[in-house]
Each structure stands twice: as structure tokens, then as C-alpha cells.
Amino acid sequence: MLTAAAIAPFVDEVVILDKEAALNGGGTEEELRQEFAATGAKLADRAKLRKGVPQYIHPHGLLCRATHSVELLLPGWLELAKRLGGRITLPGRVKTFYKGLWTHHPVDTTGLITLSGSRGLIEESIRAQLLTLCSNVHIHCGCWAAAPLWSADGSCLEGVVTKAGQEFWADLVIDAAGRRSPVPGWLEGGGYAPPPEVEVDPHVTYSSRLYRLPPTEVENKDWDVIYIRPTAPNTRGGLLQTIEGGLLLCCVWGYSGDHPPQDEQGFLDFLASLERRDMYEAVKDAEPLTKPVAYSGMTNLRRLYEDIPMPGRLAVVGDSLAGFNPVYGQGIGVAAIEAETLKKLLQERARECDSGKLAAADLGALAAPYQAMAKHIVDFPFSRPKKALVEKLMGSYLEALMKLAASDMAAFKAVQEVMNMMTGPDSLIRPGLMVKALRMRFAELLSA
Ligand SMILES: Cc1cc2nc3c(=O)[nH]c(=O)nc-3n(C[C@H](O)[C@H](O)[C@H](O)COP(=O)(O)OP(=O)(O)OC[C@H]3O[C@@H](n4cnc5c(N)ncnc54)[C@H](O)[C@@H]3O)c2cc1C
Structure with missing residues (x-):
């Protein structure tokens, strides 16, 4: 969606295909506000419907750069996110335990802001602002991109055909299908080498659960987030995040196959076993609104598209290009910086054209340099062979x-x-x- 916001001013139409039938995007602001003000059970219901994004029920926040980037791409979005219940969180109010020390500055003077809210709130506010500002962006829900449409000579990707057999032809195809993108397989099928992959797998499993505190306790806290960062050889960490409506999203994780249990008592025992018991103490008497839900497979995965001959008119963004262990909270921020980069390239190119719009050839020509720039944005230190x-x-x-x-x-x-x-x-x-x-x-x- 952020990439759509970046390119919309320069083209006639942006079509987003999403295999999910249940995307919201059509609701009024008031309907959305009521939905997010509702109980956590509703959040869990929505998560069940949003199968394409299994991280839906797990904590999400936008780092400062991500918050600024999204606002830059979609002016007015931050106010909307706040009206829907999103919370501005100052870094000093993230009470962090690491290597035997607490870092906690309830009076924060960094000048930095982050946005805390459920994944649903972040996603729906971005979708709503995108559809409000960009009348040439159209979202087609329930459209599963199943196969590529190649040009006659196989040198360009010209569109996709959906599971239902509908064909979509485009001047530029952007792969934003996330970690499990089908595009590497499509390339192989089209006679291209798939991108080499650099992977660092921490074998981590997350388990998250939503709680409600009495309103007085919500307001009296001197933290917005508690973060227990494990120090090796300890494998267990946790994050307790205040989201819309003052609800608490409690997430624990274990590295190296130390999976948090899914049952009620096992989840609480795991929470109590972290290096500090502050998260446990904060939720032990709170009302649980959902069962613990697990998610694994969050390897750091970088697909090196810049190392292969790419077909024309294809760009790859977001988690499909680089997926991170979410503990760093960087995924959406990196996707937003990529979108900003693409927008800058398009602005430069559009200045050279009279119409301000870009033709197919311009878009196709941009895909390759963009991919090279995107590489620098997401380059991991671990992709280098040895630590200097x-x-x-x-x-x-x-x-x-x-x-x-x-x-x-x-x-x-x-x-x-x-x-x-x-x-x-x-x-x-x-x-x-x-x-x-x-x-x-x-x-x-x-x-x-
Ligand atoms: C547990 C967890 C917590 C996280 N917390 C944070 C956080 O706090 N902050 C942060 O910035 N990031 C966080 N992330 C990362 C963040 O979720 C991702 O970086 C971000 O969602 C990537 O966006 P994307 O558009 O590339 O992919 P996705 O968000 O995965 O979206 C892919 C979309 O493509 C659709 N799709 C897939 N295949 C097809 C197909 N064949 N046809 C049509 N549609 C298709 C899916 O339905 C989905 O809507 C977290 C991730 C996890 C797993």
C-alpha cells in the first residue's frame, strides 16, 4: 500500500491484488473507530479472517522513521491513526531490560515518537488514507495472483493471472506479496534463475495474547511498553505493548527452539520465567481476552535480486525482498523507506517529462536501478562473510x-x-x- 501511495501520482492507475477476501478498506472512519474501540475479541476475529498476514494478532509498532515516512507518503494518516486509537509512544516510556539493567526514562526528551497500535489499526488506517487520497488506486480483494504473464519473448513480466483465471496486464508489476511471495518460483518457471537467498534463522517462536486492565491501572502506568530482551545463554524474551483502547498485547518468544506453550498455564509460567517478572506482574490479574496464539518461521531472509538478471518491468518490495526477525520492529519502516526511494526516482524521471506522468518504458527502466538502491536499504551486516x-x-x-x-x-x-x-x-x-x-x-x- 505504501508503494502504491508512492507511485500513484505518476501513473494513470494502480491496481492492488490481494488474495484476502476479507480486507476492510470500505468502512467509514466512524465504522473503523468503533471497530477498534471494541473488545479484543473483535481483534482476534479479524485476525482469523486475515490469513494472508499471520502476524496480525502479534505486536506491531512503527518506529520513528516509519511513522514519519508513512505520514510523508500519506499526509494526514497519523491524525487518522490517532483518532482510531493509535498511541504515540515515546522511546523513554519503553521500559527495557537488557544485560542486567533497566533503561527507562518516563520523562523523555529525545524528540522521537513512535506509533503503537494493533497490526489491524496500522493496516486499516494506511488503507483508509490511501483510498481517500489516491482515487486512482483500486484494491481488488479475493484476487490470488497465481501465475505470471510474460511478454512474447519472455524478457518482461507484463502482468498476472489470478486463481479465478482473470488476467491483469500492467506496465510495471510490483511484488509486495510478503515472505511467502510466489515470484521466485515464477522466475524459475520463466527460465530465470531464482534470487540467491541469505538467511539467518534464529529458530524463534512467538506467542501473543491480549489482556484488558482496569482503566485506572492503564492511566497510572509510567510505561507504555515493557521489553525484556534476553541475554545469551537465556533464550526467552517478551514484550508487553499498550495498544488502542488501553489493551495490553503480551508477546513472549523463545530462540533456538524454546517454544512458548499455547495453553493458559504454560503461557503464564513462560512469562514468569523471563529474566524479570515485570510483564508477568502486569498481566497476572488482568482479564485475558484471547487465547495465546503462536507464530514461527520468522527467519531473517534477504533475496538478492540484484545478483540475478531480472526480467523487465518487475520490482520487488517489502518482506518479499527482505524479511526481518520482527523483534527489531523494522519491517514496515524498511518498506516505507523503499517506497520513499521509489517516489524520489519517479519524481526525478517525471520532471524530465512534460505530462508529469510516466510511460511504460520509464517504469520498466526504473525497476532495475530501484532494485539496486533497495539492496542498500535492506543490506544486512550478516550478509558479509566475516565480521571485520x-x-x-x-x-x-x-x-x-x-x-x-x-x-x-x-x-x-x-x-x-x-x-x-x-x-x-x-x-x-x-x-x-x-x-x-x-x-x-x-x-x-x-x-x-
Ligand atoms: C510477529 C511479527 C511482528 C511484527 N512486528 C512489527 C513491528 O512491530 N513493526 C514493523 O515495522 N514490522 C513488524 N513486523 C513486520 C511486518 O509485519 C512486515 O515487515 C510487513 O507487514 C511487510 O509488509 P509486506 O507488504 O511486504 O508484506 P505483508 O504485510 O506480509 O503483506 C503481503 C500481502 O500480500 C498478500 N498476498 C500474498 N500472496 C499473494 C498472492 N499470491 N496474490 C495476492 N495477494 C497475495 C497477502 O494477503 C498480504 O495482504 C512484524 C512481523 C511479525 C511476523
């Missing part, structure tokens, strides 16, 4: 800064700017921060 010394030093410096961030607001702000994708890790190389981090390390060594 400088990377190792950077890793331990970052660890020191994260420790410092527990008590030092300047360090906290610097770390959060990177974690929220507002700036790159290079921004942490500042004399003031380095001196503080070194001083802290020396003090630790002396006291050891």
Missing part, C-alpha cells in the same frame, strides 16, 4: 552505549535515533559519547 575488526569494535562500543543509555539521556537519545532508523550507526562516533563510554568501561574494569 572494525565491526567488532563497533559492536562492543554499541553495547557500552546501550548500558550508558540507562542513565545518560544524551547516550539514550543517540542510541534511539539509530534504533528508530532516523540516522545510521556512524552518527554514534562522537567524541563526547566515546569519552563517556570509555570512562564507564574503565570504571567497570577498576571495580571488577
Whole structure:
């Protein structure tokens, strides 16, 4: 949808095909607002219908960069998301436990904002704003893209045919079908090599459950999120997120095959076994609204399209290009930055045309350089064969800064700017921060 928002101003029509029959998108703002104000059971019902996105019932938030990017692509979206119940969360109100330390700054002066809400709220608010602002975007629900339509000489992807046999022809085909995209298989079928894949699988399983707190307790909290980040060899982590209506979405996970149980008592026992019991204490007397729901298969997967000869007029975005372990909360942000990049390329190209619209050849020609740029956006450090010394030093410096961030607001702000994708890790190389981090390390060594 964000990619559709990016390209809509430059083309006659954008057609989104989604295999899901149950997409909302047609409701008025008031209908949506009432739906999100309703009980969590409704959220669970919607999750059952939204099979194409199995992560629907699990925690979702937008990092600062993602929040700004979505607003840039769809002006007015943030106000709509807030009206529907989305909560602005300041990074300091994310109470984080990591390596024996709590980092928690209830009075946050970073100037950064993030958006907390259910996946449903984030998705529906984006869909609603897209359809309001872009009258040339049309969503066809229940349309399962089943096979490619190749040009006569096989050099271009010119469209898709759905399971029901309907043909859709296009000047540019964009694959936004998520992690389980059929496109690598289509390429193979068309005589192309499928993209090589770089995968780092943490063998993680998530289990999430929705709770309701009494309203007074919701307002009296000095946190919006509790995040227990496991330190090896501990494999268990958890996140407790306040979403619309003050509901709490409680998610636990285990790495290396340490699966959280699905039954009520097993889920609570797992929660109580985390390195700190704060999440358990917060929900143990709260009203559970759903059963625990598990999700696994969240490997970090990067498809290296830039390494293969691509057919013309095909671009790949979002999780289909790079899926991340969701614990970093980066997926939608990366997709939004990709969409921004595509929009910039289109703006540059459109300036060269009189009409402001782009022809098929322009779109086709853009797909390849766009793919190369997208590679840089999503490149993982792990795709390099060996950790260079400088990377190792950077890793331990970052660890020191994260420790410092527990008590030092300047360090906290610097770390959060990177974690929220507002700036790159290079921004942490500042004399003031380095001196503080070194001083802290020396003090630790002396006291050891
Ligand atoms: C447990 C979990 C928690 C997460 N939390 C966060 C978070 O806090 N913050 C964040 O930024 N990201 C988070 N993510 C990542 C985020 O969900 C994804 O990065 C994001 O949804 C990717 O968007 P996408 O459009 O590429 O794919 P998807 O959201 O997966 O959408 C793919 C769409 O394509 C449709 N589709 C698939 N195949 C076909 C087909 N053949 N024909 C037609 N339609 C098809 C599906 O129905 C679906 O609507 C989380 C992920 C998980 C698993």
C-alpha cells in the first residue's frame, strides 16, 4: 500500500491484488473507530479472517522513521491513526531490560515518537488514507495472483493471472506479496534463475495474547511498553505493548527452539520465567481476552535480486525482498523507506517529462536501478562473510552505549535515533559519547 501511495501520482492507475477476501478498506472512519474501540475479541476475529498476514494478532509498532515516512507518503494518516486509537509512544516510556539493567526514562526528551497500535489499526488506517487520497488506486480483494504473464519473448513480466483465471496486464508489476511471495518460483518457471537467498534463522517462536486492565491501572502506568530482551545463554524474551483502547498485547518468544506453550498455564509460567517478572506482574490479574496464539518461521531472509538478471518491468518490495526477525520492529519502516526511494526516482524521471506522468518504458527502466538502491536499504551486516575488526569494535562500543543509555539521556537519545532508523550507526562516533563510554568501561574494569 505504501508503494502504491508512492507511485500513484505518476501513473494513470494502480491496481492492488490481494488474495484476502476479507480486507476492510470500505468502512467509514466512524465504522473503523468503533471497530477498534471494541473488545479484543473483535481483534482476534479479524485476525482469523486475515490469513494472508499471520502476524496480525502479534505486536506491531512503527518506529520513528516509519511513522514519519508513512505520514510523508500519506499526509494526514497519523491524525487518522490517532483518532482510531493509535498511541504515540515515546522511546523513554519503553521500559527495557537488557544485560542486567533497566533503561527507562518516563520523562523523555529525545524528540522521537513512535506509533503503537494493533497490526489491524496500522493496516486499516494506511488503507483508509490511501483510498481517500489516491482515487486512482483500486484494491481488488479475493484476487490470488497465481501465475505470471510474460511478454512474447519472455524478457518482461507484463502482468498476472489470478486463481479465478482473470488476467491483469500492467506496465510495471510490483511484488509486495510478503515472505511467502510466489515470484521466485515464477522466475524459475520463466527460465530465470531464482534470487540467491541469505538467511539467518534464529529458530524463534512467538506467542501473543491480549489482556484488558482496569482503566485506572492503564492511566497510572509510567510505561507504555515493557521489553525484556534476553541475554545469551537465556533464550526467552517478551514484550508487553499498550495498544488502542488501553489493551495490553503480551508477546513472549523463545530462540533456538524454546517454544512458548499455547495453553493458559504454560503461557503464564513462560512469562514468569523471563529474566524479570515485570510483564508477568502486569498481566497476572488482568482479564485475558484471547487465547495465546503462536507464530514461527520468522527467519531473517534477504533475496538478492540484484545478483540475478531480472526480467523487465518487475520490482520487488517489502518482506518479499527482505524479511526481518520482527523483534527489531523494522519491517514496515524498511518498506516505507523503499517506497520513499521509489517516489524520489519517479519524481526525478517525471520532471524530465512534460505530462508529469510516466510511460511504460520509464517504469520498466526504473525497476532495475530501484532494485539496486533497495539492496542498500535492506543490506544486512550478516550478509558479509566475516565480521571485520572494525565491526567488532563497533559492536562492543554499541553495547557500552546501550548500558550508558540507562542513565545518560544524551547516550539514550543517540542510541534511539539509530534504533528508530532516523540516522545510521556512524552518527554514534562522537567524541563526547566515546569519552563517556570509555570512562564507564574503565570504571567497570577498576571495580571488577
Ligand atoms: C510477529 C511479527 C511482528 C511484527 N512486528 C512489527 C513491528 O512491530 N513493526 C514493523 O515495522 N514490522 C513488524 N513486523 C513486520 C511486518 O509485519 C512486515 O515487515 C510487513 O507487514 C511487510 O509488509 P509486506 O507488504 O511486504 O508484506 P505483508 O504485510 O506480509 O503483506 C503481503 C500481502 O500480500 C498478500 N498476498 C500474498 N500472496 C499473494 C498472492 N499470491 N496474490 C495476492 N495477494 C497475495 C497477502 O494477503 C498480504 O495482504 C512484524 C512481523 C511479525 C511476523
